[in-house]
Amino acid sequence: MIELAGVSVTLDGLPIIADLNLQLTTGFTAVIGPSGAGKTTLLKVLLGIIPPTSGQVTVAGEPVTGIHTAFAYMPQDSMLLPWLTVAQNIALYARVNHQPVATKRVTELLATAGLSDYRDFMPAQLSGGMKQRVAFLRTVMNPAGFRLLDEPFGALDAMTRGSLQDWLVGLPQDLQRPTLMVTHDIDEAIYLADRILVLSARPARLIADIAVTPTQRDRHWLATQAPLHAQLYDLLQKESQALANA
Numbered sequence: 001m002i003e004l005a006g007v008s009v010t011l012d013g014l015p016i017i018a019d020l021n022l023q024l025t026t027g028f029t030a031v032i033g034p035s036g037a038g039k040t041t042l043l044k045v046l047l048g049i050i051p052p053t054s055g056q057v058t059v060a061g062e063p064v065t066g067i068h069t070a071f072a073y074m075p076q077d078s079m080l081l082p083w084l085t086v087a088q089n090i091a092l093y094a095r096v097n098h099q100p101v102a103t104k105r106v107t108e109l110l111a112t113a114g115l116s117d118y119r120d121f122m123p124a125q126l127s128g129g130m131k132q133r134v135a136f137l138r139t140v141m142n143p144a145g146f147r148l149l150d151e152p153f154g155a156l157d158a159m160t161r162g163s164l165q166d167w168l169v170g171l172p173q174d175l176q177r178p179t180l181m182v183t184h185d186i187d188e189a190i191y192l193a194d195r196i197l198v199l200s201a202r203p204a205r206l207i208a209d210i211a212v213t214p215t216q217r218d219r220h221w222l223a224t225q226a227p228l229h230a231q232l233y234d235l236l237q238k239e240s241q242a243l244a245n246a
């Protein structure tokens, strides 16, 4: 279990996160909040890149005191290495850690993502959606038990984004892991997550923690979720206004 206990972060004198208490266990959790609220900062605190000004983060009871290996992180930009092929990018974790590359696993993952024909392509030869898929597969190859995804589809057009969301929903069981995903997209949060955390305007506090329990997670079900969408929209709207007035 990952636990934040009374976590506050101040950067350059600016309070960014205020007294955040949170437990993350299994499932897919989405984090939404107004732009600039501190969502990426929260991921960096979990990763150990930014130390809390006060409070504590623990992973399986152990305090996080610096960069550690509990998380597989996918940044906003795909950050593929342009001089490596698709397959080499996916296997980056093994390469960096001087481990043998699980070629069979890479081949299987490429097939799962519909990228079998692109294994020897260079990143510059891929569309935006393909790059994000490759970046996600690279995250999957990281053996860490918990995934942190920062706006993974933020830069994509609506259709590409939609097809990647469908792909994530349909991921085989063995590729699923506990995940915390930052997103600006309310429908994306509802579609993908079992739990939605809503952060306030800066400094970020937890203002809602909502369980999502679909009967059948598909787009027909998503279309019935207008009341939840409206509830989340109203919360974000209020907080965005607060941020604008700050």
Ligand SMILES: Nc1ncnc2c1ncn2[C@@H]1O[C@H](COP(=O)(O)OP(=O)(O)OP(=O)(O)O)[C@@H](O)[C@H]1O
Residues within 6 Å of the ligand: 011, 012, 014, 016, 033, 034, 035, 036, 037, 038, 039, 040, 041, 042, 202
């Ligand atoms: N190293 C830093 N020093 C000072 N301020 C910072 C630093 N990093 C981020 N900030 C500020 O912290 C606030 C939160 O930034 P953060 O990137 O966490 O927000 P966010 O919710 O992820 O934003 P967005 O939704 O726009 O991606 C912003 O006002 C930002 O300017």
